[in-house]
Amino acid sequence: MTAMLEVRDLHAYYGKSHILQGVNFTVGNGEIVGLLGRNGVGRTTTIKAIIGEVTPQGSITFKGREIAGMKSHEIARLGLGHVPENRDIFPTLTTRENLLLGIKDPKAKSRWTIEDMFELFPNLRQRADIAGGALSGGEQQMLTMCRTLMGDPELIMIDEPTEGLAPMLTTQVAELLEEIAKRGVSILLVEQKLTIALNISHRLYIMGHGSIVFEGTPKDLSANKKIRKEWLEV
DSSP: OOEEEEEEEEEEEETTEEEEEEEEEEEETTOEEEEEOOTTSSHHHHHHHHHTSSOOEEEEEETTEEOTTOOHHHHHHTTEEEEOTTOOOOTTSBHHHHHHHTOSOTTSOOSOOHHHHHHHOHHHHHTTTSBGGGSOHHHHHHHHHHHHHHTOOSEEEEEOTTTTOOHHHHHHHHHHHHHHHHTTOEEEEEOSOHHHHHHHOSEEEEEETTEEEEEEOHHHHHHOHHHHHHHTOO
């Protein structure tokens, strides 16, 4: 499988704290890759280092191009999308206006339209003309993901998309992730809920103490009780 994203010997620091200590992984074309681990092991820092929000040391190649050290907006323009954990919407703009802001090039043909977003998430259609700040937390999470998709990324990195969501919305998000992959978009998924990661990921990596401690398929992880107990279970 061709690597859409390849991370090699990635290190990152917060001050003197050595957070990422030689992280290695790949994400293939159209592949959903889960990045699992307990809180504080470096998963979010990994995403921030890839997108340029944290200074990386090491190699990060996207579509064969070295992007380590590039600015965030330059990386985004190459086709790498990022859905942060903090539901970063524009609260005074309507749902529809937030979605329109996600479009990078109005003249380019995109995989996604606003109508696609409304079909995938009927809640957003009903709230199309409501200010983003008036949406529920779950609706804001949907809106953040959909706005990123409107930019037509080739790979999307999603940080804890189901955090704090009701079970029905969690199911909708999982269905959206599978639909994204069906349309040929690669996904790097940081997720706390093991069940979702096992159900939709093609491959999984587990982080512990700033490095990768396990790589395999959902079937491999399901069969490996020792790894689950040591690195995932509380």
